[in-house]
Amino acid sequence: MGFLQLLEVASAPIIQVLLISVVGAFLASSYCNNLLSEDFRRSLNKIVFLAFTPSLIFASFAKSVSLDDMILWWFMPINIGLTFLIGGILGWIIVKILKPNLKVEGLIIASCSSGNMGNLPVVIIPAICDQKGGPFGTRDECRNRALPYSFFSLGLGGFFIWTYTYQLILNRSMRYKAFEAAQAMKIPNTDLDADTETRLLQGNIVSENTVMGERDTENQILVDQDPSSESKIAEISSWQRMRETLSRVLAEIMSPPTIATCLGFTFGGVKSLRSLIIGQDAPLRVIQDSIQLLGDGTIPCITILLGGNLTQGMKSSCLQPRILISIIIARLFVLPAIGFFVVRAAANLGFLPEDPLFQYVLVIQYALPPAMNISTMAQLFDVGTEEFSVILLWTYGASAIALTLWSTFLIWALS
Incomplete structure (x- = not known):
């Protein structure tokens, strides 16, 4: 397979993403009367989160992966976890060295750690099988193995993204908003036209803070007089922290994508449940078809939203070129180089099936x-x-070349 053929295969899904993004940017422009407005984008984004993404994850797991496959491919969850771990470390190094705005710290770490396990593997890997002269067997044999690998990668990637990355973005956003609130409180009120009511409200707030301070002082005196109360307060604080941690874990577990992952594992692994919705003779096949149809809307909607956000981002983005270059180098070149040695080491130790296509996917x-x-x-x-x-x-533009180079190298290395 020549370099130009690989370039065509690797760049096709990237170009699809960019073209659909252009559609979203056009819909959000004044030429379409701002049809894709900010409020509309927020509403559509919630629909993607609550309906489209869970449907895609469930359909991917339930349709293509069985319990035997999960046992045979046990290294793939570990491998994807390593991509998040190593990529997160690279993103953390970028943040520590370049010291970007607090607003984008979480996005930098997430960009380096969380890869697109969705539409790209599903398009690229089977397309590699269509090329003649590859090291992965005949076209039909290769595609029969490639699709389960791709969908298993999609489902596992969704699980990691909606647990690790979701919590990362949530925590960083809370830190940023707390910082913004603290900065806003430090700004004095210099409005000379402030009315009497505003001053009275400020006076009331000061009075209430004074009263609360006096109450806190009285409570502190009582605590100092009763040594046993210190241990009680410590116990209460520990219990509260435990409850908060448990509530956060439950909130993650109860998010729609995570629930869909668990259900997909269940229906894909249990043969009796799988036979209910999967297959030509399945009595409830219409359920799987409906979920699949709903999940097919995930990638187009996300990509259109991306294009709509891009119109505003090109005007108001505070990202420096060196940050973008660092992300591209870390995500598309340094991380794959580390991953290649990880996968080869696992293969040499006998942890992987004797299938070069499986190593290619990893x-x-x-x-x-x-x-x-x-x-x-x-x-x-x-x-x-x-x-x-x-x-x-910028990363998707650069990945058209990076994926081509890595595909060329891997086909040569695995031949």
């Missing part, structure tokens, strides 16, 4: 551009939406 998981679902999270928490659209624009 390395490609390190070389994918950032996940578009990060855009959904950024808009859910209202932090860095425009900045991340710019990150996606």
